[in-house]
Amino acid sequence: MRSFAKVLALAAVALKVVSAADETTTCSEDSHCPEDNPCCNQYGTCGTGSYCLGGCNPKFSYKKEACMPLPVCRDTITIFDNYTSKMANLYTYLGDASKANWTYEGYPIDYEDENALIMAMPKNSGGTVLSSTHYMWYGNIKTRMKASHGAGVVSAMILFSSVQDEIDYEWVGADLEKVQTNWYWQGALNYTNSKNLTATNNDEDYHIYEIDWKEDVITWSVDGEVGRTLFKNETYNSTSKQYEYPQTPSRVQLSLWPGGNATNEQGTINWAGGEIDWDSDDIKDYGYYYAVLESVNITCYDPPSGTTKNGSEVYQYSGEDNWLQKGVFITDGNTILKDYDNSGLDDNTPDESSSSSSSSSTSSSSKSSSTSTGSSSGSASTTTTAGSNDDTDESSSSSTSSSAAAGFVQNMSTTSSSGNSSSATSTSAAGAEKNLSYGFGLSLISLLLSLL
Ligand SMILES: *[C@@H]1O[C@H](CO)[C@@H](O)[C@H](O)[C@H]1NC(C)=O
Ligand SMILES: *[C@@H]1O[C@H](CO)[C@@H](O)[C@H](O)[C@H]1NC(C)=O
Ligand SMILES: *[C@@H]1O[C@H](CO)[C@@H](O)[C@H](O)[C@H]1NC(C)=O
Ligand SMILES: *[C@@H]1O[C@H](CO)[C@@H](O)[C@H](O)[C@H]1NC(C)=O
Ligand SMILES: *[C@@H]1O[C@H](CO)[C@@H](O)[C@H](O)[C@H]1NC(C)=O
Ligand SMILES: *[C@@H]1O[C@H](CO)[C@@H](O)[C@H](O)[C@H]1NC(C)=O
Ligand SMILES: *[C@@H]1O[C@H](CO)[C@@H](O)[C@H](O)[C@H]1NC(C)=O
Ligand SMILES: *[C@@H]1O[C@H](CO)[C@@H](O)[C@H](O)[C@H]1NC(C)=O
Ligand SMILES: *[C@@H]1O[C@H](CO)[C@@H](O)[C@H](O)[C@H]1NC(C)=O
Numbered sequence: 001m002r003s004f005a006k007v008l009a010l011a012a013v014a015l016k017v018v019s020a021a022d023e024t025t026t027c028s029e030d031s032h033c034p035e036d037n038p039c040c041n042q043y044g045t046c047g048t049g050s051y052c053l054g055g056c057n058p059k060f061s062y063k064k065e066a067c068m069p070l071p072v073c074r075d076t077i078t079i080f081d082n083y084t085s086k087m088a089n090l091y092t093y094l095g096d097a098s099k100a101n102w103t104y105e106g107y108p109i110d111y112e113d114e115n116a117l118i119m120a121m122p123k124n125s126g127g128t129v130l131s132s133t134h135y136m137w138y139g140n141i142k143t144r145m146k147a148s149h150g151a152g153v154v155s156a157m158i159l160f161s162s163v164q165d166e167i168d169y170e171w172v173g174a175d176l177e178k179v180q181t182n183w184y185w186q187g188a189l190n191y192t193n194s195k196n197l198t199a200t201n202n203d204e205d206y207h208i209y210e211i212d213w214k215e216d217v218i219t220w221s222v223d224g225e226v227g228r229t230l231f232k233n234e235t236y237n238s239t240s241k242q243y244e245y246p247q248t249p250s251r252v253q254l255s256l257w258p259g260g261n262a263t264n265e266q267g268t269i270n271w272a273g274g275e276i277d278w279d280s281d282d283i284k285d286y287g288y289y290y291a292v293l294e295s296v297n298i299t300c301y302d303p304p305s306g307t308t309k310n311g312s313e314v315y316q317y318s319g320e321d322n323w324l325q326k327g328v329f330i331t332d333g334n335t336i337l338k339d340y341d342n343s344g345l346d347d348n349t350p351d352e353s354s355s356s357s358s359s360s361s362t363s364s365s366s367k368s369s370s371t372s373t374g375s376s377s378g379s380a381s382t383t384t385t386a387g388s389n390d391d392t393d394e395s396s397s398s399s400t401s402s403s404a405a406a407g408f409v410q411n412m413s414t415t416s417s418s419g420n421s422s423s424a425t426s427t428s429a430a431g432a433e434k435n436l437s438y439g440f441g442l443s444l445i446s447l448l449l450s451l452l
């Protein structure tokens, strides 16, 4: 565990590279967040607002109550057809899971030709992350998708909990015939848990990748064939006398990230299949690397029998029982922050006047217009043509025609070289680059550790 803290610190250093302009306070087991930035996010950085929602770590935050309660699992079918306008920007989302099933960071793009969604990764960027707004506490997830390709380009589909339980699929773009599976318990690093499954031609062919997560067993399946099984009873640690098995409410996350970026640790780059070529054909032709998501279906299973329950809306940690399954209860509670400066420690009771929908649209406009993705989360958006990242109203038509031939609705090198305001560009500059944390989950962190 000591080494783990060290790893988080390392990851935080990496994060600083990206958000160099910002003062970042990092958090870990040994160093909780301060009172004024009380929430420790998934990437080990302290803040308010989005930091206190999905991924907020109750162990490393100022107090566990700084993290907002977690919306319970909801059966969901998402067909990513013309879907970008239905997602909420992570940094303007305030926690109203009834308004959006997914948040995004980075560059999601509608892909008309395949009625799907592109997770894009423009040159030098941190790529794209989609996260479910609801948590899952056991359930089944199936994703029909195409991974990306190219050395150093990593696609991922994971379940990740607030206390860092993790169940993974990762596609390393240097090997288009396999998908790696992995799992972690509370961020404890174990390099023996990785296993490859066959997934042929996975950048050009759709496959269905499934994780079936039950209280006593996890299976990973590709196109309906079980490729891997992990029994809880195989994870017992006789020293700590507990099952070190992924067992806490988790978000579903999908991502494309630059494991092989030159600024990463050598071990990460090696694992990712080498350094990324940022002048590749994909970058030249489209302006980005891409993975394609067609649909994600989530089926919820019952919470463990014996779970303490005095409501039905949210999961919460009691802070007891070593943050294991039995330290989670189900209750009712508000999941929505009043504003970006707030955390779960504040009174988030909505104002009378703005009633229910004080969440995304109203308040996003109160913040810097650079990210103004209020539009992406619905309402006011123009989002006319597919291809606009969210609110682009110019640029889309011109880029549509030029890129349609090649099959992509938006040619990012065209849009971004046209400079200026198009949100696809400005979001990336202002919102994503600055805010988008680095890499993805522990899989990355673990690789950083492997160098120590
Ligand atoms: C979220 O998922 C639910 C259940 O599938 C669905 O009814 C709802 O329309 C979805 N919301 C959005 C914004 O897609
Ligand atoms: C895409 O969705 C938007 C917003 O819901 C809608 O206005 C638009 O007509 C849709 N476009 C297509 C091509 O279906
Ligand atoms: C990738 O590396 C380049 C330098 O080659 C750097 O400018 C950029 O910030 C890095 N991107 C990420 C996401 O680490
Ligand atoms: C999700 O469910 C829809 C509707 O049944 C289906 O069309 C789609 O293929 C499913 N996707 C996956 C990945 O199973
Ligand atoms: C890693 O996990 C395996 C079981 O998958 C276990 O046998 C082994 O002891 C673990 N090693 C460490 C260092 O935790
Ligand atoms: C999985 O495949 C990659 C190559 O794609 C290889 O480097 C790695 O060692 C394999 N992992 C296991 C556990 O066999
Ligand atoms: C774990 O449980 C499974 C299913 O009940 C059983 O088949 C298996 O033998 C058990 N393994 C161990 C190590 O106890
Ligand atoms: C079992 O737990 C002990 C005490 O927490 C820890 O030091 C050890 O690394 C764990 N062993 C494995 C195999 O995970
Ligand atoms: C449920 O129990 C929790 C923990 O004891 C308590 O804080 C909360 O007020 C209760 N909620 C309801 C709706 O009774």
Ligand SMILES: *[C@@H]1O[C@H](CO)[C@@H](O)[C@H](O)[C@H]1NC(C)=O
Residues within 6 Å of the ligand: 284, 285, 286, 287, 402, 403, 404, 406, 411, 412, 413, 414, 417
């Ligand atoms: C995208 O734009 C770049 C730069 O303008 C151009 O060189 C490239 O051919 C375009 N790609 C497509 C597919 O239109």
Ligand SMILES: *[C@@H]1O[C@H](CO)[C@@H](O)[C@H](O)[C@H]1NC(C)=O
Residues within 6 Å of the ligand: 420, 421
């Ligand atoms: C950027 O776009 C806005 C409106 O979309 C326009 O008013 C402004 O002149 C443009 N700036 C440049 C430098 O092109």
Ligand SMILES: *[C@@H]1O[C@H](CO)[C@@H](O)[C@H](O)[C@H]1NC(C)=O
Residues within 6 Å of the ligand: 022, 047, 091, 092, 340, 367, 368, 371, 431, 434, 435
């Ligand atoms: C992230 O973006 C939001 C919205 O633009 C902004 O309010 C917040 O300060 C940013 N956080 C960081 C750490 O850059």
